[in-house]
Amino acid sequence: MSFCRAWSLALVGIDALPVEVEVDISSGLPGFAVVGLPDAAVQESRERVRVAISNSGFRFPGRKVIVNLAPADLRKEGPAFDLPIALAILAVSGVLERGVLEDAAFAGELSLEGGVRGVRGALSLAEGARRRGLRRLVIPAENAAEAACVRGIEVYGVRSLREAVDFLAGERTIPPAGPGGLDSAEERVPPEDFADVFGQRHAKRALEVAAAGAHNVLMSGPPGSGKTMLSRRLPGILPPLTTEEGIEVAKIYSAAGEGGGLRRRRPFRAPHHTISTAGLAGGGSNPRPGEISLAHNGVLFLDEFPEFGRAAIEALRQPLEDGCVTISRAAGSLTYPARITLVCSMNPCPCGYLGDPRRECRCSAGQIERYRSRLSGPLLDRLDIFIEVARLARRELRGEERSEPSATIRERVVRARQIQLARQGVPNAALPVRKLREVCRLGHDAEALLARAIDGLGLSGRAHDRVLKVARTVADLEGEGEISARHLAEALNYRKAGVADG
Template sequence: MCAKVTSIGLKGMEGYRLHVEVRTFIGNDSIRIVGLPDAAVKESKERILSALRSLGYTVNGQKIIINLSPSEQKKSGPMFDLPMAIGVLLSLNELDISIPENHGFLGALSLDGGIVPVEGMLPAVLAAKKLGIKRLYLPYDSKLPVLHFESLEIFYISTLNEVIENLEGRRKSLFTPKAVEVDIHHSESFIDFNQIIGHQGIKRALEVAAAGGHHVLMTGPPGCGKSMLAESFPSILPPLSKEAQLEMIALHQLSGTSYPNANNPPFRNPHHSASGISIIGGGTYPKPGEISLAHRGVLFLDEIAEFPKKTLDMLRQPFENGKITISRTHATLTYPASFILIAAMNPCPCGYAGSNTHYCTCTPRQTQTYTNRISGPLRDRFDIQLKIQPVNLEIEIKKREKSSISIQQRVETARTRQYERYGKELCNSRASYDILQKTTPLNREQQHLIHQLASKKNWSNRTQIKIIRLARSISDLEGETDITNESIQEALTLR
């Protein structure tokens, strides 16, 4: 008899419907798995045999062939143990039931018939939802949030026997985990804006960046506060939506790394000695890099000029597209990489060019060579470019600073306006020029001003569009329906 069971295969974050086809013949005791399985999948036959025998089933005198379809896709990991075991029982007529094609199975088997979670289950569950799976059997993982979807019924199981009894109608109730309430406020590890003295203009620029998801380049001498401002930036970002939380956890699962508080936007701060593969992602079977782990959050590159030029130029594609495609011999995978880049650098090798307190020892040629480490195309992709100077503590310490919570509320309100205007979770920095023109077009006076300045300063088309996006974010912060003249003037100063 030939049996067919549905599971979910993964190709990066993208999933596809995987059919486990099982056929049994009378012959020598053997199990053969075909369909481009890797070593972990091939080892499944030993786990399946041991689990079935522990439950009293026998496969003596049977030759079993298991095909993982589509056969041209490479399969990896022990996630298909459970559907293969169910397929074997169906093929041997040990289960006299009919399993609908929109019922899926995920999980690895232990030798005694238990079902254990594996890495990559969460992206597989998200893929199952997109593929129209109506019911999914999988083991409970306490490290993951409790999943609830309207269109997908999830059954948590712990043993193969529980699955069999449920399929046969002998067990109706299965394990139901309790949802745990998590504090949605930001972690105290982030620096609050009220702890940073001065830099009012810089804080305003970062507020605009947070509201519209804009990239920021900060240039200034050592000790002026660049790193502290960047590390405080996540504290003014709104908490992640449920969908964004699941995406973030799924990416961390695929990379094999632990993830922080799921409610907070991720903050990644790789050292400048990090390799291009660790930042972009890669490997024989490509895994997510730092830019994907910063998805829906912040990537902070301190001393960006010290990073290899080749590595920095690799950022140009995800800057624009919000995703990264990694091509290797064994696979070509695409991962999401929609992040806010905060970069900081010194103005010259010694760091004191233009300083009022220190003498710069660099020659003009040395300064030019240092700044050229960031290529023109990459620099042009930054929405906001800031020059920072040290503050006078005696004057600024007397002023009252705004807290991150008050700024975060303004940012969250501005984000809500954008989502309602575009009809989806899209920030101004990712909105195309066509969308901007349809939703909030500039008037003739504003168009003439930008075109005049672009002609005078030789601005690229990208720069002009970024100014419009910045002006839109500033207007959203001020609660304006249309782009105002004042917001355009402020956007020009930020560029």
């Protein structure tokens, strides 16, 4: 029989779908064809596989070789199919027994000398192989620890095609890989501490509320007032990722080619304002996650918010509302998770000194209006907390009083987040509308205050819901079951900062 089948997987978004690699060798003029909707990288695998087999000490068949990647309607992208194609060809040639390929999945790029190079999406590949019911996954050694984080499947790392053949033939023993540790490059660096920030009590309190409930924040203030410094210290007060959240984040980073094992620290992404819409939301000819998805379960910090392109800013509207990003192409659509805490900073005007007591603003009313109009009403309506960050006075800059450390703030944040997860399973910012009245019960005084605020502030339906969610978080930080007028007043105060009023 001149036919053999091996299993591989195709990365689609952050998921991996099973692909049958069928190889048939028949008589006729020598040739090598790959069919089944392959992209250019897969088509080029013909030359890589041919040379890698020869340089590994095996003989490439001198007959007609047909490789079919099924299902044929699923586009196959990237060089990860090199290894399964080569192994299936060697099995048909009699170098390997066909049976050794049946219970395993294979993925890896081949070098011309026969080495096996790493691929992206190893975590998703392992999860897809387990879901297909396969017992083993053979992938590049550099990806093995990452893939081994998935339980229920044995992962074996190989460094060359020869090593893979010897392992499958039983001539070499390779122990199953153990799960990779934390992303050491990132996790070893301690987060920046709020103890280093003088003054700004109101802004620190607002960021504590944002961290506790995963609320979106917009900070406005003159240059040098501390907006960026405060934002970069937010990760230090966030609760650690749960195991499930860590796997979700690791899958996204793995699919983007930024793998490194499970993480405990929440992501913090801070792209430059020149980023493209595709870079922020995801996309490209071979779609990959953008910065929004890479910040999933963490913080996306956009400094100088109005300086971002209008299309990029408006691309935030869907993920802020739905917690996901959908990328549509002619061949289909992909959905990436994007449940983020958005933190933005901006100046009050183009020159930055509107309302500053020390420097006079040079902007005209028209310039200020055009600057603020870069942020649309529907986008601002999706933000929860608006903070005015004022310039520090001399006594605050030179005072001896030490600020509260991040560790102390984080303890309060973690307690409040645990209350939310026990009550509704998600942070307050992600609370479904149908549960809002049940979870956000108001006292009599708070009900009266909210009625006056709806008329006085002109709150939209979405803004009303977000005020209630922030008030619920304030109450959770104090361990209160019912939202009082004091809690609601604080939430309304966060809604009233200048740019929120348009």
